[in-house]
Amino acid sequence: MKRIMRPLVALGAALACALPALGVAGAASAGTPSQKLDGQKIEVAAVWTGAEQKNFKRVLDAFTKQTGVDVTFTSTGDDISSVLEPRIAGGDAPDVAILPQPGLLKDFASRGALKPVEDAAGAEVDKHYSPIWRTLGTVDNTLYGVWVKGANKSLVWYNASVFGDAGVKPAKTFDDLVSSMQTVSDFGVPPLSIGAANGWTLTDIFENIYLAQAGADKYDQLTAHEIPWTDPSVKDALTTMAKMVKSDWLPGGTNDTLQTEFPQSVQNMFSNPPKAAMEIEGDFVGATISGNTKAKVGTDAKVFSFPAIGSGEPPVVTGGDVAVMFNDNPAAAAFLKFMASPKAGEVWAKPGGYISPNKDVPQSAYPDKTTRQIADALVNSDNVRFDMSDQYPSAFGATDGQGEWKLFQDFLSNPSDVDGITQQLESAATQAMSSQ
DSSP states (O other): OOOOOOOOOOOGGGGGSOOOOOOOOOSOOOOOTTOOOTTOEEEEEESOOHHHHHHHHHHHHHHHHHHOOEEEEEEOOSOHHHHHHHHHHTTOOOSEEEESOHHHHHHHHHTTOSBOOIIIIIHHHHHHSOHHHHHHTEETTEEOEEEEEEEEOOEEEEEHHHHHHHTOOOOSBHHHHHHHHHHHHHHTSOSBOOOTTSTHHHHHHHHHHHHHHHOHHHHHHHHTTSSOTTSHHHHHHHHHHHTTOOGGGSTTHHHHHHTOOHHHHHHHTTSSSOSOSEEEEOTTHHHHHHHHSSOOBTTTEEEEEOOBOTTSOOOEEEEEEEEEESSOOHHHHHHHHHHTSHHHHHHHHTTSSOBOSOTTSOGGGSSSHHHHHHHHHHHHOSSEEEOSGGGSOHHHHSOTTSHHHHHHHHHHHOTTOHHHHHHHHHHHHHHHHHTO
16 A cells, blocks of 8 residues: 655656766675675664565565674554654664655755665666666765665556456557446446545546656656646646546445545455456555455456557556665665665565566566566556655645645546646645745
């Protein structure tokens, strides 16, 4: 599930060309991959609990086996900022933290709390990642983060039986998708399930439509608020979105959808009888299907990529988690280098529920065909952009009951009021940006 994230600079022209190695001094040398650091200890903090924590500990064990470093893992829960802030203030920050909020990287770096990781992991990042990931880990021309976990949020999950019985196939164009939704509705099943009680599900749908329809340049401009939310491109995207979120296409209609939490929205597709046929959301839907329903991913539950709109390219909206270093020591530097290597991603991928942004993690590391399909789309797409709402100040892009989350819920209630919603979005965005 999506976690709250904060602002990040727009990606813009940086995606057109790789940034050169920055050569920033300050991080301790990580040495060679086989370097032994027996007896040294580090603390790594991250949000994960339960199965996610268990799978991540497999990566920590592999690092310890390779280097001899003893790693203590601290789970912060979802609100990692509230745990890290007092520790930073008290001079007791963990050696490494893995942040689910890209804005935190910028915030901590701008305050001087982070150590540069160019010496530790810059060469690995350039070797194994597409340029976007270096850009996302860079603040003021200094590399501070290694992206260790990705998400492909441009997916359409569907109930294979409903599709088969209704006579529809995975859509290759947006027009095909809308046509399939109408066919499924005529068949007697609401086509689209949305967990709209969580406003981020609606921003994810909008971002896919906007990236596919307006294109990457406009996406970058809107992300940086270089164009207003009243821009015609935003109105066009909302008009397109309105075609998909009609009340009679949603299980229980608009009112029920606005009260549906994300896990329940996934379960709707596989209830008996099915309450919905498909859902537009990220790869993490697969974990909810496996954990909360009797459906089997790849058989009962299948997936296809969100299609192109018109002459544009299929979009890939991504999220992720970034490793940063608070303490400059050889063991922490070695950990950042290890996390930037394909080895870490390969270990992490095997249990499932994980996608690596590292393009050199072999497809064979993923446990099933569906996950391999999702990972391939993430690392090989030419139209990748980071989640837009996560790059805005959280007051606008990532807070319950206000900003984008609330206004997109209002839009779902009245999709015909495109002009009114865009004006409110612009007002809220301007206020949030001015308060940074």
